[in-house]
Amino acid sequence: MTVTEVVSEIIEDVVEEFEFEEPSVAHIVPKDDIMNGYINGVPVLALCGTRFIPTRDPNKFPLCEGCKERLGELL
Helix, strand or coil, X not given: CCHHHHHHHHHHHHXXXXXXXCCCCECCCCHXXXXXXXXXXXXXXXXXXXXXXXXXXXXXXXXXXXXXXXXXXXX
């Protein structure tokens, strides 16, 4: 098996793990993580536990209630 085939299989496994839905809320994610997600297309973990690949402008959506609650607990 070539390196390209192995990488393709890994990518397919990762893509199948995530549901690519249109976002309905904006999640809170650490700044370094979100930048890495946008630039490299890697999944990030929000405070509420949602794992997603960032692709949209979060300012266009209401803030996730789960992330808001978790942030309140941390502060």
